[in-house]
């Protein structure tokens with residue numbers, strides 16, 4: 001069996017466990033995950049929204065449309081190809097429900113910690129070289145840095161994440177909740193971030 005076949009099988013086993021997970025009482029199932037794509041590039045989002053559970057894959061609604069449009073425009077890769085070549089994960093794999101003030105609730109520390117066990121296993125299986133962290137929660141989870149997007153987006157970070165040395169390109173969350181990426185300096189920083197992703201050898205290899 002090849003290494004890729006072994007990794008695919010390990011991801012399939014992990015996905016079976018993930019799909020049966022009910023560790024977080026406040027989370028709303030079903031668990032959402034993508035296919036067992038063997039890739040050195042991982043994308044880490046925040047958590048699925050209310051529609052993804054029924055559709056059955058991450059970034060399946062409006063935020064996903066924006067995200068895949070960014071990749072199509074900057075990397076020249078359509079959504080279907082991106083999904084086949086990049087492993088899509090998230091800080092939490094269940095819909096957290098709505099926040100009292102509107103918008104989706106952010107996963108809490110306990111939920112993030114419980115769901116991190118799956119990320120740890122995915123990183124061990126895939127040994128990624130590049131991580132695309134989407135949104136402030138995911139950027140904080142992967143880089144350990146919290147702060148304004150102005151300081152985090154548009155440059156490449158080098159971190160040790162879950163035991164693996166990785167390059168990280170931070171991206172804003174594509175949901176309509178924040179206009180950051182539509183205004184300056186967000187527009188320019190997003191363009192710079194996507195150019196870094198496009199030029200990264202791991203991304204080039206994944207899309208070749």
Ligand code: SF4
Nearest residue numbers: 021023024093094115
């Ligand atoms: S968020 Fe993660 S750890 Fe919590 S129930 Fe869903 S899959 Fe399990």
